[in-house]
Amino acid sequence: MEKILLRNIENPRSADIKEYIKNGGYKDLLLALKMQPGEIIEEVKRSGLRGRGGSGFPTGLKWEVALRDPKSPKYLICNADEGEPGTFKDRLIMEKNPHLLIEGMIIAGYAIKAEYGYIYLRGEYPYVKKILSRTIKEAYDKGYLGEDIMGRGVKFHIKLYQGAGAYICGEETALIESIEGKRGQPRIKPPFPASTGVWGMPSVVNNVETLSNIPYIIEIGATAYLKIGTPECPGPKLYCVSGHVKRPGVYELPMGTTLREIIYTHAGGVRDGKRLKAVIPGGISTPILPPQNIDCTMDFVNMPRYGSALGSGAIIVMDETVCLLKVCERALRFFAHESCGKCTPCRIGTKRMLETIQRILRGAERDEDIESLLELGSVMDAASFCPLGQTAPNLVISTINHFREEFESHIKEGRCPS
Amino acid sequence: MKQQSEKNTIIESLIKKYKDEKGNVIPLLQDIQDAFGYIPEDAVDLISKRLEIPESKLYGVATFYAMYRHRPGGRHLIQLCTNVSCMIMGAEMLVNFLKNRYGLEEGGTTPDGRFSLMIMECIGGCDTAPSMLVNNDFYGNLTKEKIEEILEKYK
Secondary structure, eight states, X not given: OOOSTTTTTTSTTTTXXXXXXXXXXXXXXXXXXXXXXXXXXXXXXXXXXXXXXXXXXXXXXXXXXXXXXXXXXXXXEEEEOOOSTTOOHHHHHXXXXXXHHHHHHHHHHHHTTOSEEEEEEOTTXXXXXXXXXXXXXXXHHTTSSEEEETTTTEEEEEEEEEOXXXXXXXXXXXXXXXXXXXXXXXXXXXXXXXXXXXXXXXXXEEXXXXXXXXXXXXXXXXXXXXXXXXXXXXXXXXXXEEESBSSOEEEEEETTOBHHIIIIIISOSBGGGOOEEEEEOSSTTSOOBOXXXXXXXXXXXXXXXXXXXXXXXXXXXXXXXXXXXXXXXXXXXXXXXXXXXXXXXXXXXXXXXXXXXXXXXXXXXXXXXXXXXXXXXXXXXXXXXXHHHHHTTHHHHHHHHHOHHHHHHHHHHSSOOO | OXXXXXXXXXXXXXXXXXXXXXXXXXXXXXXXXXXXXXXXXHHHHHHHHHHTOOHHHHHHHHHHSTTOOOXXXXXXXXXXXXXXXXXXXXXXXXXXXXXXXXXXXXXOBOTTSSEEEEEESOOSOGGGOSOEEETTEEEOSXXXXXXXXXXXXXX
16 A cells, blocks of 8 residues: 555655655645635545544544534644553654644644644653654744645644643543643533534544544545545554564554454564464553454454454554563553543542452452452443543453453462463 | 742743743643753742632642652653553563662652653553653663663763
8 A cells, every 4th residue: 555644754854844845745735725614524524534543433523513613713633642552653643744744734724714723742752842843833934834824815823732641631621621721631521522622612633643644635535535444444544563573663554454464464473483362452441352353354343343442553462471460450550540530430440450450460369359350340331431441441351351261370370371 | 049039030931931821831830840850839839829820720730740740850860661562572670670770769869869760651662662761862672781871871
């Protein structure tokens, strides 16, 4: 497949605006500015583009709600709070192809009639902040941002806003709270941000990768875009592969590529001649898969049929030496640390799950621990306020389902079979 | 005394920079931390007075986000990731190495004030795990030898 999101990144100067323009950059912006906002939204809707942050929500629908809302000003917010453990794809776009993101944002802003945009960048990427600051300045200097973009009377400004280390701010309403200078705790939905977002105004929150698809959709049109990926989930996808593979990295492939192909063909398979033990396919909030399930196609629609989820496309590959209880323990330390404290099932649930796993790892021989983890998990899934608490138990529950003998071995024999 | 007034001048000028901006608390706290290495109590006190935001609210924000520090630290901040991708690639061994070689504990500072250590949740360097930040610089594919070599650069 031709590279779209990672086009030209082998070029060491790919982030430079001159290189970007030389390779056809900002041409699609001019095309878009000659269209009506409604026409752009229609094209994005027809393209079938779904949010790449993990939710898979149709992008065009979000835009349409915001455009039709009578309130103004409207805001376009780029979610660059890439925090799902195992994920590093947005970092690559922002480091190597930042003008693609800016071009996508300007088009999106024009389509929803927003004159102001924010990039909410995670605090853990200070070196990306430097790059984006320069990118934004270059775009202003060339007249792609400002009061009169490309002489077409369109206004759009971008402000870079840096987070300070809170996973929950990847959730769009928590992100909005954070932009308003508050603790990043999620809001109740509805109202959705597209009607009532930052400062109470219509706000579209889109992921970096999602927005970076926009110029290409404008360039080739929805009909051609639909030929990439699957009919239900069109387009390219950035898959992040880490862990025990020969070639870890970001791979741009059609949406719906099988997990097997990604791991073995692209990432080179398991390293050091070891056996594959398990794969976390979409970041640590998605259920784990055993080796017999890796023929699943990695997209939003098919992954649930295999008992997992696409998530952010963060694939963590683990070989036979890994103790899955230790992985669960580390994941739960993360969720307990990142729980924002707003709702009880998540705040207390993550802690109790963590304590239970730690007790099993100490060899406390309590047979009822497995059942209590399963029960706690189902309560958290049903009763948590936002996706953090709903998905925090996924890894543990799926590990019990697929690798129960490993739990039992820890409980009964006080040792790990791996 | 002079030091205190210099400190106040810096805080006042930062407050002025953000005074008329919406949602100013987070970037302001960030700038305060960049200036002092942590968020001093008297900064919170001044922000509260000038921006008319209750101190309790400011502390609510300042303690919510993991990257804000509330005590002075070392000259250089090491932020080592130990989340799943880094863990399975050997990050725990590096935590032990920092402890044995430099006497660095999580959240602690070396006696000579050279380094502080923060254990991080995923810093997005999973393809080059284990990874860390030293101040604003990113380093991946870490080993004990490599960490020792990198830290030599930070005096």
